[in-house]
Amino acid sequence: MSGMSSTQPWDVQRLPRADDKVFLITGGNAGIGYFVAEQLSGTGATVVLGSRNPAKAEVAMAAIRSRVSSARVRAVRLDLADLSSLRTAVESMEVDRLDAVVHNAGVALDAPPRRETGDGHELMFGTNHLGHFALTQWLMPLLSTAPAARIVTTGSFAAKSERLDLDDLHSRQGYRPKRAYGRSKLAQMYFGLELDRRLRAVDSTVASVVVHPGGALDSLTPSRPPVHARTTGAWLRMAPAALLVHGKHAGAWPAVRAVLDPSVRGGQLWGPRIFGLRGKPCREPVWSQLTDTSVAARLWDASCDLTGVDLGTIPG
Incomplete structure:
Protein backbone atom coordinates (compact mmCIF):
# COMPACT_ATOMS: atom_id res chain seq x y z
CA MET A 1 0.00 0.00 0.00
CA SER A 2 2.96 2.29 0.50
CA GLY A 3 3.59 2.38 -3.25
CA MET A 4 1.12 5.24 -3.77
CA SER A 5 1.66 8.85 -2.85
CA SER A 6 -1.43 10.84 -1.94
CA THR A 7 -0.33 13.43 -4.54
CA GLN A 8 -0.39 10.94 -7.43
CA PRO A 9 -3.56 10.52 -9.50
CA TRP A 10 -5.43 7.32 -8.84
CA ASP A 11 -5.30 4.91 -11.77
CA VAL A 12 -8.03 2.25 -11.62
CA GLN A 13 -6.04 0.15 -14.10
CA ARG A 14 -2.73 0.29 -12.20
CA LEU A 15 -3.36 -0.48 -8.56
CA PRO A 16 -0.63 -0.38 -5.92
CA ARG A 17 0.79 -3.65 -4.68
CA ALA A 18 -0.65 -5.15 -1.49
CA ASP A 19 1.55 -8.19 -1.07
CA ASP A 20 1.11 -10.02 2.25
CA LYS A 21 -2.18 -8.22 2.93
CA VAL A 22 -5.39 -10.15 3.64
CA PHE A 23 -8.76 -8.81 2.47
CA LEU A 24 -12.26 -10.20 3.07
CA ILE A 25 -15.04 -9.35 0.61
CA THR A 26 -18.54 -10.26 1.75
CA GLY A 27 -20.67 -11.30 -1.21
CA GLY A 28 -17.50 -11.66 -3.26
CA ASN A 29 -18.91 -14.32 -5.55
CA ALA A 30 -21.15 -12.09 -7.70
CA GLY A 31 -21.97 -8.56 -8.80
CA ILE A 32 -19.89 -5.67 -7.54
CA GLY A 33 -18.35 -7.88 -4.86
CA TYR A 34 -16.92 -10.18 -7.52
CA PHE A 35 -15.21 -7.25 -9.27
CA VAL A 36 -13.84 -5.91 -5.97
CA ALA A 37 -12.33 -9.34 -5.37
CA GLU A 38 -10.99 -9.65 -8.93
CA GLN A 39 -9.35 -6.24 -8.85
CA LEU A 40 -7.82 -6.73 -5.41
CA SER A 41 -6.54 -10.16 -6.45
CA GLY A 42 -4.26 -8.44 -8.95
CA THR A 43 -2.40 -6.62 -6.17
CA GLY A 44 -0.73 -9.69 -4.65
CA ALA A 45 -3.03 -9.76 -1.62
CA THR A 46 -4.79 -12.81 -0.27
CA VAL A 47 -8.48 -12.28 -1.05
CA VAL A 48 -11.14 -14.18 0.87
CA LEU A 49 -14.60 -14.41 -0.67
CA GLY A 50 -17.36 -14.48 1.91
CA SER A 51 -20.31 -16.32 0.37
CA ARG A 52 -23.34 -18.20 1.64
CA ASN A 53 -23.15 -20.48 -1.42
CA PRO A 54 -19.91 -22.53 -1.60
CA ALA A 55 -20.61 -23.68 -5.17
CA LYS A 56 -20.96 -20.10 -6.43
CA ALA A 57 -17.80 -19.16 -4.55
CA GLU A 58 -15.90 -21.92 -6.36
CA VAL A 59 -17.14 -20.63 -9.72
CA ALA A 60 -16.09 -17.08 -8.81
CA MET A 61 -12.63 -18.19 -7.69
CA ALA A 62 -12.12 -20.06 -10.96
CA ALA A 63 -13.17 -16.95 -12.92
CA ILE A 64 -10.71 -14.78 -10.97
CA ARG A 65 -7.87 -17.26 -11.47
CA SER A 66 -8.57 -17.38 -15.20
CA ARG A 67 -7.92 -13.63 -15.40
CA VAL A 68 -5.30 -13.20 -12.64
CA SER A 69 -2.83 -16.05 -12.90
CA SER A 70 -1.11 -15.12 -9.64
CA ALA A 71 -4.37 -14.73 -7.68
CA ARG A 72 -4.31 -15.86 -4.07
CA VAL A 73 -8.01 -16.29 -3.54
CA ARG A 74 -10.05 -18.55 -1.30
CA ALA A 75 -13.53 -18.67 0.17
CA VAL A 76 -15.32 -18.91 3.48
CA ARG A 77 -18.98 -19.78 3.98
CA LEU A 78 -20.68 -16.67 5.30
CA ASP A 79 -24.42 -16.22 5.81
CA LEU A 80 -25.16 -12.72 7.09
CA ALA A 81 -28.81 -13.60 7.63
CA ASP A 82 -27.80 -16.15 10.29
CA LEU A 83 -26.25 -14.16 13.12
CA SER A 84 -25.42 -17.25 15.16
CA SER A 85 -23.13 -18.54 12.39
CA LEU A 86 -20.87 -15.51 12.08
CA ARG A 87 -18.38 -16.29 14.82
CA THR A 88 -17.73 -19.74 13.34
CA ALA A 89 -17.37 -18.23 9.88
CA VAL A 90 -14.68 -15.83 11.09
CA GLU A 91 -12.83 -18.62 12.91
CA SER A 92 -12.89 -20.75 9.76
CA MET A 93 -10.93 -18.08 7.88
CA GLU A 94 -7.85 -19.28 9.78
CA VAL A 95 -5.93 -16.01 9.49
CA ASP A 96 -4.02 -14.21 12.21
CA ARG A 97 -4.89 -10.72 10.96
CA LEU A 98 -7.14 -8.93 8.48
CA ASP A 99 -6.03 -5.79 6.64
CA ALA A 100 -9.44 -4.88 5.26
CA VAL A 101 -13.01 -6.07 5.02
CA VAL A 102 -15.42 -4.83 2.38
CA HIS A 103 -18.97 -5.06 3.71
CA ASN A 104 -20.53 -5.60 0.31
CA ALA A 105 -22.97 -8.54 0.44
CA GLY A 106 -26.61 -7.65 0.25
CA VAL A 107 -30.14 -8.73 -0.50
CA ALA A 108 -32.33 -6.61 -2.78
CA LEU A 109 -35.97 -7.65 -3.13
CA ASP A 110 -38.01 -5.96 -5.83
CA ALA A 111 -41.49 -7.26 -5.01
CA PRO A 112 -43.57 -8.26 -1.99
CA PRO A 113 -44.11 -10.22 0.17
CA ARG A 114 -42.07 -9.00 3.09
CA ARG A 115 -39.62 -11.65 4.28
CA GLU A 116 -37.67 -12.22 7.49
CA THR A 117 -34.40 -13.83 8.54
CA GLY A 118 -34.41 -16.79 10.90
CA ASP A 119 -33.82 -14.29 13.72
CA GLY A 120 -37.08 -12.49 12.87
CA HIS A 121 -35.53 -9.41 11.24
CA GLU A 122 -36.82 -7.97 7.98
CA LEU A 123 -34.64 -9.73 5.41
CA MET A 124 -32.89 -6.75 3.80
CA PHE A 125 -32.32 -4.81 7.02
CA GLY A 126 -31.31 -8.00 8.82
CA THR A 127 -28.84 -9.11 6.16
CA ASN A 128 -27.46 -5.86 4.76
CA HIS A 129 -27.11 -3.96 8.01
CA LEU A 130 -27.48 -6.18 11.08
CA GLY A 131 -25.44 -9.00 9.57
CA HIS A 132 -22.50 -6.71 8.86
CA PHE A 133 -22.91 -4.97 12.22
CA ALA A 134 -22.59 -8.31 14.04
CA LEU A 135 -19.82 -9.57 11.76
CA THR A 136 -17.72 -6.53 12.66
CA GLN A 137 -17.60 -7.61 16.31
CA TRP A 138 -16.01 -10.95 15.42
CA LEU A 139 -13.63 -9.40 12.89
CA MET A 140 -12.39 -6.61 15.14
CA PRO A 141 -9.62 -8.60 16.87
CA LEU A 142 -8.19 -9.59 13.46
CA LEU A 143 -8.49 -6.03 12.15
CA SER A 144 -6.86 -4.59 15.26
CA THR A 145 -3.88 -6.89 14.77
CA ALA A 146 -3.11 -5.34 11.37
CA PRO A 147 -1.07 -2.10 11.39
CA ALA A 148 -3.69 0.06 9.66
CA ALA A 149 -6.80 -1.93 8.77
CA ARG A 150 -9.83 -0.63 6.88
CA ILE A 151 -13.51 -1.44 7.28
CA VAL A 152 -15.18 -0.45 4.01
CA THR A 153 -18.97 -0.34 4.07
CA THR A 154 -20.75 -0.33 0.72
CA GLY A 155 -23.86 1.82 0.71
CA SER A 156 -26.05 2.69 -2.25
CA PHE A 157 -27.10 5.74 -4.22
CA ALA A 158 -30.63 4.43 -3.61
CA ALA A 159 -30.18 5.45 0.03
CA LYS A 160 -29.66 9.12 -0.77
CA SER A 161 -33.38 9.90 -1.00
CA GLU A 162 -34.34 7.80 2.03
CA ARG A 163 -34.69 8.57 5.72
CA LEU A 164 -34.58 6.02 8.51
CA ASP A 165 -37.70 5.32 10.54
CA LEU A 166 -36.17 4.40 13.88
CA ASP A 167 -39.59 3.30 15.14
CA ASP A 168 -40.02 0.84 12.26
CA SER A 184 -31.18 -0.90 4.83
CA LYS A 185 -28.31 0.60 2.83
CA LEU A 186 -28.75 3.95 4.57
CA ALA A 187 -28.48 2.12 7.90
CA GLN A 188 -25.20 0.58 6.71
CA MET A 189 -23.85 4.01 5.84
CA TYR A 190 -24.85 5.47 9.21
CA PHE A 191 -23.12 2.51 10.82
CA GLY A 192 -19.88 2.95 8.87
CA LEU A 193 -19.59 6.61 9.85
CA GLU A 194 -20.59 6.07 13.49
CA LEU A 195 -18.13 3.19 13.71
CA ASP A 196 -15.30 5.48 12.65
CA ARG A 197 -16.26 8.09 15.26
CA ARG A 198 -16.06 5.41 17.93
CA LEU A 199 -12.79 4.02 16.58
CA ARG A 200 -11.26 7.50 16.69
CA ALA A 201 -12.48 7.97 20.27
CA VAL A 202 -10.31 5.06 21.42
CA ASP A 203 -7.36 5.87 19.12
CA SER A 204 -7.84 2.65 17.18
CA THR A 205 -5.52 1.80 14.31
CA VAL A 206 -8.61 0.67 12.35
CA ALA A 207 -10.42 3.13 10.06
CA SER A 208 -13.99 2.88 8.80
CA VAL A 209 -14.81 4.26 5.33
CA VAL A 210 -18.15 4.41 3.51
CA VAL A 211 -18.46 4.00 -0.27
CA HIS A 212 -21.20 3.63 -2.85
CA PRO A 213 -21.01 2.30 -6.42
CA GLY A 214 -23.22 4.87 -8.13
CA GLY A 215 -25.45 3.45 -10.86
CA ALA A 216 -24.05 0.03 -11.73
CA LEU A 217 -25.92 -2.04 -14.33
CA ASP A 218 -25.44 -5.65 -15.43
CA SER A 219 -25.94 -4.65 -19.06
CA LEU A 220 -22.88 -2.36 -18.93
CA THR A 221 -20.75 -4.90 -17.09
CA PRO A 222 -18.14 -6.90 -19.03
CA SER A 223 -18.71 -10.64 -19.20
CA ARG A 224 -17.07 -12.92 -16.68
CA PRO A 225 -18.51 -16.30 -17.63
CA PRO A 226 -19.98 -18.17 -15.92
CA VAL A 227 -20.26 -15.57 -13.12
CA HIS A 228 -21.76 -12.98 -15.46
CA ALA A 229 -22.61 -13.15 -19.15
CA ARG A 230 -23.51 -10.00 -21.09
CA THR A 231 -25.24 -10.32 -24.45
CA THR A 232 -24.50 -7.94 -27.29
CA GLY A 233 -28.19 -7.11 -27.48
CA ALA A 234 -28.37 -6.11 -23.82
CA TRP A 235 -25.31 -3.92 -24.21
CA LEU A 236 -26.65 -2.19 -27.32
CA ARG A 237 -30.01 -1.51 -25.69
CA MET A 238 -28.40 0.10 -22.66
CA ALA A 239 -25.40 1.76 -24.32
CA PRO A 240 -27.00 5.25 -24.20
CA ALA A 241 -27.33 4.87 -20.44
CA ALA A 242 -23.52 4.80 -20.21
CA LEU A 243 -23.66 8.60 -20.31
CA LEU A 244 -25.14 8.51 -16.80
CA VAL A 245 -24.26 5.15 -15.24
CA HIS A 246 -21.66 2.41 -15.58
CA GLY A 247 -21.08 -1.32 -15.11
CA LYS A 248 -20.44 -3.25 -11.94
CA HIS A 249 -16.73 -3.47 -12.67
CA ALA A 250 -16.63 0.33 -12.34
CA GLY A 251 -19.02 0.23 -9.40
CA ALA A 252 -16.27 -1.66 -7.58
CA TRP A 253 -13.74 1.16 -7.95
CA PRO A 254 -14.70 3.23 -4.88
CA ALA A 255 -14.41 0.19 -2.58
CA VAL A 256 -11.10 -0.86 -4.11
CA ARG A 257 -9.69 2.63 -3.65
CA ALA A 258 -10.96 2.76 -0.06
CA GLY A 279 -16.77 7.43 -13.40
CA LYS A 280 -13.57 7.15 -11.44
CA PRO A 281 -13.72 7.07 -7.64
CA CYS A 282 -13.47 10.31 -5.71
CA ARG A 283 -14.26 11.66 -2.28
CA GLU A 284 -17.63 13.37 -1.97
CA PRO A 285 -19.31 15.34 0.82
CA VAL A 286 -21.09 13.22 3.39
CA TRP A 287 -24.81 13.32 2.59
CA SER A 288 -26.80 15.70 4.78
CA GLN A 289 -28.90 13.05 6.54
CA LEU A 290 -25.75 11.07 7.40
CA THR A 291 -24.38 14.01 9.39
CA ASP A 292 -27.10 13.53 12.04
CA THR A 293 -25.07 11.85 14.76
CA SER A 294 -28.10 11.48 17.05
CA VAL A 295 -29.78 9.19 14.49
CA ALA A 296 -26.55 7.26 14.08
CA ALA A 297 -26.21 6.77 17.84
CA ARG A 298 -29.82 5.61 18.21
CA LEU A 299 -29.40 3.19 15.32
CA TRP A 300 -26.20 1.88 16.93
CA ASP A 301 -27.99 1.20 20.22
CA ALA A 302 -30.91 -0.45 18.44
CA SER A 303 -28.52 -2.62 16.43
CA CYS A 304 -26.79 -3.77 19.62
CA ASP A 305 -30.17 -4.75 21.08
CA LEU A 306 -31.36 -6.54 17.93
CA THR A 307 -28.16 -8.53 17.40
CA GLY A 308 -27.12 -9.13 20.99
CA VAL A 309 -23.72 -7.73 19.98
CA ASP A 310 -21.85 -5.25 22.16
CA LEU A 311 -19.67 -3.15 19.90
CA GLY A 312 -19.23 -0.66 22.72
CA THR A 313 -15.98 -2.31 23.71
CA ILE A 314 -14.00 -1.57 20.56
CA PRO A 315 -10.31 -2.36 21.09
CA GLY A 316 -7.89 0.50 20.59
Whole structure:
Protein backbone atom coordinates (compact mmCIF):
# COMPACT_ATOMS: atom_id res chain seq x y z
CA MET A 1 0.00 0.00 0.00
CA SER A 2 2.96 2.29 0.50
CA GLY A 3 3.59 2.38 -3.25
CA MET A 4 1.12 5.24 -3.77
CA SER A 5 1.66 8.85 -2.85
CA SER A 6 -1.43 10.84 -1.94
CA THR A 7 -0.33 13.43 -4.54
CA GLN A 8 -0.39 10.94 -7.43
CA PRO A 9 -3.56 10.52 -9.50
CA TRP A 10 -5.43 7.32 -8.84
CA ASP A 11 -5.30 4.91 -11.77
CA VAL A 12 -8.03 2.25 -11.62
CA GLN A 13 -6.04 0.15 -14.10
CA ARG A 14 -2.73 0.29 -12.20
CA LEU A 15 -3.36 -0.48 -8.56
CA PRO A 16 -0.63 -0.38 -5.92
CA ARG A 17 0.79 -3.65 -4.68
CA ALA A 18 -0.65 -5.15 -1.49
CA ASP A 19 1.55 -8.19 -1.07
CA ASP A 20 1.11 -10.02 2.25
CA LYS A 21 -2.18 -8.22 2.93
CA VAL A 22 -5.39 -10.15 3.64
CA PHE A 23 -8.76 -8.81 2.47
CA LEU A 24 -12.26 -10.20 3.07
CA ILE A 25 -15.04 -9.35 0.61
CA THR A 26 -18.54 -10.26 1.75
CA GLY A 27 -20.67 -11.30 -1.21
CA GLY A 28 -17.50 -11.66 -3.26
CA ASN A 29 -18.91 -14.32 -5.55
CA ALA A 30 -21.15 -12.09 -7.70
CA GLY A 31 -21.97 -8.56 -8.80
CA ILE A 32 -19.89 -5.67 -7.54
CA GLY A 33 -18.35 -7.88 -4.86
CA TYR A 34 -16.92 -10.18 -7.52
CA PHE A 35 -15.21 -7.25 -9.27
CA VAL A 36 -13.84 -5.91 -5.97
CA ALA A 37 -12.33 -9.34 -5.37
CA GLU A 38 -10.99 -9.65 -8.93
CA GLN A 39 -9.35 -6.24 -8.85
CA LEU A 40 -7.82 -6.73 -5.41
CA SER A 41 -6.54 -10.16 -6.45
CA GLY A 42 -4.26 -8.44 -8.95
CA THR A 43 -2.40 -6.62 -6.17
CA GLY A 44 -0.73 -9.69 -4.65
CA ALA A 45 -3.03 -9.76 -1.62
CA THR A 46 -4.79 -12.81 -0.27
CA VAL A 47 -8.48 -12.28 -1.05
CA VAL A 48 -11.14 -14.18 0.87
CA LEU A 49 -14.60 -14.41 -0.67
CA GLY A 50 -17.36 -14.48 1.91
CA SER A 51 -20.31 -16.32 0.37
CA ARG A 52 -23.34 -18.20 1.64
CA ASN A 53 -23.15 -20.48 -1.42
CA PRO A 54 -19.91 -22.53 -1.60
CA ALA A 55 -20.61 -23.68 -5.17
CA LYS A 56 -20.96 -20.10 -6.43
CA ALA A 57 -17.80 -19.16 -4.55
CA GLU A 58 -15.90 -21.92 -6.36
CA VAL A 59 -17.14 -20.63 -9.72
CA ALA A 60 -16.09 -17.08 -8.81
CA MET A 61 -12.63 -18.19 -7.69
CA ALA A 62 -12.12 -20.06 -10.96
CA ALA A 63 -13.17 -16.95 -12.92
CA ILE A 64 -10.71 -14.78 -10.97
CA ARG A 65 -7.87 -17.26 -11.47
CA SER A 66 -8.57 -17.38 -15.20
CA ARG A 67 -7.92 -13.63 -15.40
CA VAL A 68 -5.30 -13.20 -12.64
CA SER A 69 -2.83 -16.05 -12.90
CA SER A 70 -1.11 -15.12 -9.64
CA ALA A 71 -4.37 -14.73 -7.68
CA ARG A 72 -4.31 -15.86 -4.07
CA VAL A 73 -8.01 -16.29 -3.54
CA ARG A 74 -10.05 -18.55 -1.30
CA ALA A 75 -13.53 -18.67 0.17
CA VAL A 76 -15.32 -18.91 3.48
CA ARG A 77 -18.98 -19.78 3.98
CA LEU A 78 -20.68 -16.67 5.30
CA ASP A 79 -24.42 -16.22 5.81
CA LEU A 80 -25.16 -12.72 7.09
CA ALA A 81 -28.81 -13.60 7.63
CA ASP A 82 -27.80 -16.15 10.29
CA LEU A 83 -26.25 -14.16 13.12
CA SER A 84 -25.42 -17.25 15.16
CA SER A 85 -23.13 -18.54 12.39
CA LEU A 86 -20.87 -15.51 12.08
CA ARG A 87 -18.38 -16.29 14.82
CA THR A 88 -17.73 -19.74 13.34
CA ALA A 89 -17.37 -18.23 9.88
CA VAL A 90 -14.68 -15.83 11.09
CA GLU A 91 -12.83 -18.62 12.91
CA SER A 92 -12.89 -20.75 9.76
CA MET A 93 -10.93 -18.08 7.88
CA GLU A 94 -7.85 -19.28 9.78
CA VAL A 95 -5.93 -16.01 9.49
CA ASP A 96 -4.02 -14.21 12.21
CA ARG A 97 -4.89 -10.72 10.96
CA LEU A 98 -7.14 -8.93 8.48
CA ASP A 99 -6.03 -5.79 6.64
CA ALA A 100 -9.44 -4.88 5.26
CA VAL A 101 -13.01 -6.07 5.02
CA VAL A 102 -15.42 -4.83 2.38
CA HIS A 103 -18.97 -5.06 3.71
CA ASN A 104 -20.53 -5.60 0.31
CA ALA A 105 -22.97 -8.54 0.44
CA GLY A 106 -26.61 -7.65 0.25
CA VAL A 107 -30.14 -8.73 -0.50
CA ALA A 108 -32.33 -6.61 -2.78
CA LEU A 109 -35.97 -7.65 -3.13
CA ASP A 110 -38.01 -5.96 -5.83
CA ALA A 111 -41.49 -7.26 -5.01
CA PRO A 112 -43.57 -8.26 -1.99
CA PRO A 113 -44.11 -10.22 0.17
CA ARG A 114 -42.07 -9.00 3.09
CA ARG A 115 -39.62 -11.65 4.28
CA GLU A 116 -37.67 -12.22 7.49
CA THR A 117 -34.40 -13.83 8.54
CA GLY A 118 -34.41 -16.79 10.90
CA ASP A 119 -33.82 -14.29 13.72
CA GLY A 120 -37.08 -12.49 12.87
CA HIS A 121 -35.53 -9.41 11.24
CA GLU A 122 -36.82 -7.97 7.98
CA LEU A 123 -34.64 -9.73 5.41
CA MET A 124 -32.89 -6.75 3.80
CA PHE A 125 -32.32 -4.81 7.02
CA GLY A 126 -31.31 -8.00 8.82
CA THR A 127 -28.84 -9.11 6.16
CA ASN A 128 -27.46 -5.86 4.76
CA HIS A 129 -27.11 -3.96 8.01
CA LEU A 130 -27.48 -6.18 11.08
CA GLY A 131 -25.44 -9.00 9.57
CA HIS A 132 -22.50 -6.71 8.86
CA PHE A 133 -22.91 -4.97 12.22
CA ALA A 134 -22.59 -8.31 14.04
CA LEU A 135 -19.82 -9.57 11.76
CA THR A 136 -17.72 -6.53 12.66
CA GLN A 137 -17.60 -7.61 16.31
CA TRP A 138 -16.01 -10.95 15.42
CA LEU A 139 -13.63 -9.40 12.89
CA MET A 140 -12.39 -6.61 15.14
CA PRO A 141 -9.62 -8.60 16.87
CA LEU A 142 -8.19 -9.59 13.46
CA LEU A 143 -8.49 -6.03 12.15
CA SER A 144 -6.86 -4.59 15.26
CA THR A 145 -3.88 -6.89 14.77
CA ALA A 146 -3.11 -5.34 11.37
CA PRO A 147 -1.07 -2.10 11.39
CA ALA A 148 -3.69 0.06 9.66
CA ALA A 149 -6.80 -1.93 8.77
CA ARG A 150 -9.83 -0.63 6.88
CA ILE A 151 -13.51 -1.44 7.28
CA VAL A 152 -15.18 -0.45 4.01
CA THR A 153 -18.97 -0.34 4.07
CA THR A 154 -20.75 -0.33 0.72
CA GLY A 155 -23.86 1.82 0.71
CA SER A 156 -26.05 2.69 -2.25
CA PHE A 157 -27.10 5.74 -4.22
CA ALA A 158 -30.63 4.43 -3.61
CA ALA A 159 -30.18 5.45 0.03
CA LYS A 160 -29.66 9.12 -0.77
CA SER A 161 -33.38 9.90 -1.00
CA GLU A 162 -34.34 7.80 2.03
CA ARG A 163 -34.69 8.57 5.72
CA LEU A 164 -34.58 6.02 8.51
CA ASP A 165 -37.70 5.32 10.54
CA LEU A 166 -36.17 4.40 13.88
CA ASP A 167 -39.59 3.30 15.14
CA ASP A 168 -40.02 0.84 12.26
CA LEU A 169 -36.58 -0.48 11.35
CA HIS A 170 -38.14 -3.76 10.23
CA SER A 171 -40.52 -2.09 7.75
CA ARG A 172 -43.65 -3.61 9.24
CA GLN A 173 -45.74 -0.55 8.35
CA GLY A 174 -46.56 0.01 4.68
CA TYR A 175 -43.87 -2.34 3.41
CA ARG A 176 -42.39 -1.33 0.06
CA PRO A 177 -39.38 -3.39 -1.10
CA LYS A 178 -37.43 -0.61 -2.79
CA ARG A 179 -37.87 1.71 0.17
CA ALA A 180 -36.88 -1.05 2.60
CA TYR A 181 -33.78 -1.75 0.53
CA GLY A 182 -32.78 1.92 0.43
CA ARG A 183 -33.24 2.22 4.17
CA SER A 184 -31.18 -0.90 4.83
CA LYS A 185 -28.31 0.60 2.83
CA LEU A 186 -28.75 3.95 4.57
CA ALA A 187 -28.48 2.12 7.90
CA GLN A 188 -25.20 0.58 6.71
CA MET A 189 -23.85 4.01 5.84
CA TYR A 190 -24.85 5.47 9.21
CA PHE A 191 -23.12 2.51 10.82
CA GLY A 192 -19.88 2.95 8.87
CA LEU A 193 -19.59 6.61 9.85
CA GLU A 194 -20.59 6.07 13.49
CA LEU A 195 -18.13 3.19 13.71
CA ASP A 196 -15.30 5.48 12.65
CA ARG A 197 -16.26 8.09 15.26
CA ARG A 198 -16.06 5.41 17.93
CA LEU A 199 -12.79 4.02 16.58
CA ARG A 200 -11.26 7.50 16.69
CA ALA A 201 -12.48 7.97 20.27
CA VAL A 202 -10.31 5.06 21.42
CA ASP A 203 -7.36 5.87 19.12
CA SER A 204 -7.84 2.65 17.18
CA THR A 205 -5.52 1.80 14.31
CA VAL A 206 -8.61 0.67 12.35
CA ALA A 207 -10.42 3.13 10.06
CA SER A 208 -13.99 2.88 8.80
CA VAL A 209 -14.81 4.26 5.33
CA VAL A 210 -18.15 4.41 3.51
CA VAL A 211 -18.46 4.00 -0.27
CA HIS A 212 -21.20 3.63 -2.85
CA PRO A 213 -21.01 2.30 -6.42
CA GLY A 214 -23.22 4.87 -8.13
CA GLY A 215 -25.45 3.45 -10.86
CA ALA A 216 -24.05 0.03 -11.73
CA LEU A 217 -25.92 -2.04 -14.33
CA ASP A 218 -25.44 -5.65 -15.43
CA SER A 219 -25.94 -4.65 -19.06
CA LEU A 220 -22.88 -2.36 -18.93
CA THR A 221 -20.75 -4.90 -17.09
CA PRO A 222 -18.14 -6.90 -19.03
CA SER A 223 -18.71 -10.64 -19.20
CA ARG A 224 -17.07 -12.92 -16.68
CA PRO A 225 -18.51 -16.30 -17.63
CA PRO A 226 -19.98 -18.17 -15.92
CA VAL A 227 -20.26 -15.57 -13.12
CA HIS A 228 -21.76 -12.98 -15.46
CA ALA A 229 -22.61 -13.15 -19.15
CA ARG A 230 -23.51 -10.00 -21.09
CA THR A 231 -25.24 -10.32 -24.45
CA THR A 232 -24.50 -7.94 -27.29
CA GLY A 233 -28.19 -7.11 -27.48
CA ALA A 234 -28.37 -6.11 -23.82
CA TRP A 235 -25.31 -3.92 -24.21
CA LEU A 236 -26.65 -2.19 -27.32
CA ARG A 237 -30.01 -1.51 -25.69
CA MET A 238 -28.40 0.10 -22.66
CA ALA A 239 -25.40 1.76 -24.32
CA PRO A 240 -27.00 5.25 -24.20
CA ALA A 241 -27.33 4.87 -20.44
CA ALA A 242 -23.52 4.80 -20.21
CA LEU A 243 -23.66 8.60 -20.31
CA LEU A 244 -25.14 8.51 -16.80
CA VAL A 245 -24.26 5.15 -15.24
CA HIS A 246 -21.66 2.41 -15.58
CA GLY A 247 -21.08 -1.32 -15.11
CA LYS A 248 -20.44 -3.25 -11.94
CA HIS A 249 -16.73 -3.47 -12.67
CA ALA A 250 -16.63 0.33 -12.34
CA GLY A 251 -19.02 0.23 -9.40
CA ALA A 252 -16.27 -1.66 -7.58
CA TRP A 253 -13.74 1.16 -7.95
CA PRO A 254 -14.70 3.23 -4.88
CA ALA A 255 -14.41 0.19 -2.58
CA VAL A 256 -11.10 -0.86 -4.11
CA ARG A 257 -9.69 2.63 -3.65
CA ALA A 258 -10.96 2.76 -0.06
CA VAL A 259 -9.05 -0.45 0.65
CA LEU A 260 -5.78 0.48 -1.07
CA ASP A 261 -5.26 4.23 -1.22
CA PRO A 262 -3.22 5.51 1.76
CA SER A 263 -4.72 8.98 1.31
CA VAL A 264 -8.22 7.70 2.17
CA ARG A 265 -9.20 8.47 5.77
CA GLY A 266 -11.77 7.09 8.14
CA GLY A 267 -15.13 8.84 8.22
CA GLN A 268 -15.00 9.71 4.52
CA LEU A 269 -17.53 8.94 1.79
CA TRP A 270 -16.30 7.85 -1.64
CA GLY A 271 -18.28 7.32 -4.83
CA PRO A 272 -18.11 7.84 -8.61
CA ARG A 273 -16.91 11.22 -9.83
CA ILE A 274 -19.67 12.13 -12.34
CA PHE A 275 -22.87 13.14 -10.54
CA GLY A 276 -22.18 10.36 -8.02
CA LEU A 277 -23.39 7.90 -10.64
CA ARG A 278 -20.47 6.95 -12.87
CA GLY A 279 -16.77 7.43 -13.40
CA LYS A 280 -13.57 7.15 -11.44
CA PRO A 281 -13.72 7.07 -7.64
CA CYS A 282 -13.47 10.31 -5.71
CA ARG A 283 -14.26 11.66 -2.28
CA GLU A 284 -17.63 13.37 -1.97
CA PRO A 285 -19.31 15.34 0.82
CA VAL A 286 -21.09 13.22 3.39
CA TRP A 287 -24.81 13.32 2.59
CA SER A 288 -26.80 15.70 4.78
CA GLN A 289 -28.90 13.05 6.54
CA LEU A 290 -25.75 11.07 7.40
CA THR A 291 -24.38 14.01 9.39
CA ASP A 292 -27.10 13.53 12.04
CA THR A 293 -25.07 11.85 14.76
CA SER A 294 -28.10 11.48 17.05
CA VAL A 295 -29.78 9.19 14.49
CA ALA A 296 -26.55 7.26 14.08
CA ALA A 297 -26.21 6.77 17.84
CA ARG A 298 -29.82 5.61 18.21
CA LEU A 299 -29.40 3.19 15.32
CA TRP A 300 -26.20 1.88 16.93
CA ASP A 301 -27.99 1.20 20.22
CA ALA A 302 -30.91 -0.45 18.44
CA SER A 303 -28.52 -2.62 16.43
CA CYS A 304 -26.79 -3.77 19.62
CA ASP A 305 -30.17 -4.75 21.08
CA LEU A 306 -31.36 -6.54 17.93
CA THR A 307 -28.16 -8.53 17.40
CA GLY A 308 -27.12 -9.13 20.99
CA VAL A 309 -23.72 -7.73 19.98
CA ASP A 310 -21.85 -5.25 22.16
CA LEU A 311 -19.67 -3.15 19.90
CA GLY A 312 -19.23 -0.66 22.72
CA THR A 313 -15.98 -2.31 23.71
CA ILE A 314 -14.00 -1.57 20.56
CA PRO A 315 -10.31 -2.36 21.09
CA GLY A 316 -7.89 0.50 20.59
